[in-house]
Amino acid sequence: MAYWALEALDGSKTALSSLDRVEGTDPPAYKLGCVRGTTTPLLQMTDKIEIEVKELTEDSITFVLSGCDTSTANALRRVMIAEVPTMAIDKVEVLANSTVLHDDFISHRLGLVPLFSLLARWGDKELVPYRHGDAATYGTDSETGLPLDQTFRFNRDCDCMTTCPKCTADFTLEVACNQDETLEVTTRELKPDQPLRCYAADGRRREDDGDFEPDASAGGEHILLVKMRKGQKLHIRASAQLGIGKEHAKWSPCCTAVFAVDPTVIFSEKVYATMRDFVDACPKKVARPHEPRDYLVADGANEESCVGERERHFRFTVESTGALKPEEIVERAVLKKKLRDVQANLIAVVDNEEAIGRG
């Protein structure tokens, strides 16, 4: 039944979107829920989404998203935290460990090390910008023979039996302490098998000189894993795989991803008159004359002024762990693939029910 309704109204069961863009509007308006073949344009989407980037540093971005609903802003925030894929160490093989930290403890610490990879993405068809060249000079990885734009796959989706370079990046850590002083083992010793595709994001790197040392002048530093005394040994093989923050927080590319709502302050006419100079002095005009219909006065509230929330205006701050550039976290935090999946599934289920009904 549902299928027929879908086909009759939509014209085609394979049409993925029943949404029509309203021509000639900028920013674009949409006829919401408008079904092809029906005569009434149902509603014009009034969402006029605007974004202004306020600040961008090596590891954080601040931007203002305005004109959209709280639910949309919150969806963006949630996706940035939980659903942007990154690489993280997931499987650890301990060959030798005589340090004071037990195997599980070190494995856990390794898992939490942020790994930088431009090739951690949903889907493997997207072309990615590579740090050491542009599209013309991609070349292949000498270790694996894979093209340098070959993105990592989820291990569970990969066609290999256990692990392969398409879904896994291996690391080796082999240290022995032969000195009298305490030896600090850091991510410097964590040697990537595919150094061009995935490596520990332990600080900001100098660009394009092939030097993998953190740039201390920019605040970069190797991450401490364990401390050793004379005679102790540590030998580990670790495999990093693609994952999302929903599965484990180590795959989350964000330290923090928050949005704040700016306040709106409304003064009554009486206060405004006495404070006109003060109010007018504000360059952002946060204060304006009171209009009774703008707010409801709660019991006992101060009727001379009212502090409210600025609607449809969200100040985002996103900090990166180093696993991705902050602006890339935002760019990749788009629900698109997920929505298409759900939509395709909806059609499949309806088709299926129809087939059963006929049988």
Added chain:
Amino acid sequence: MADGDEPPQRVEIEAGGDTSAATFTLHNEDHTIGNSLRYVLNKDPQVSFVGYSVPHPSEPKMNLRIQTVGPSATTVLHGALGTLYEITAHTKETFERALEDFKAKQER
């Protein structure tokens, strides 16, 4: 698609008395899609009621109830997914433009 190769079923439909009302169960989804879908559907004048719930935080599923004034609930949900897709696509475009503007301003 070969047997066993099919994607896991992510949507279940529990139809109401007729096609105008139905409860959809979206597996592996949560408030991220739930709340934004509810917002989009609420704006649709064809929809007389829409609500969503995540029955238990450790159960990865989300229930979405839609009642319409006539058209099939499935069609309306399908349209809402399309709308949300366009919103996210537009947000991404807008962000990329904003980032370019910002970088251009920095260079000046």
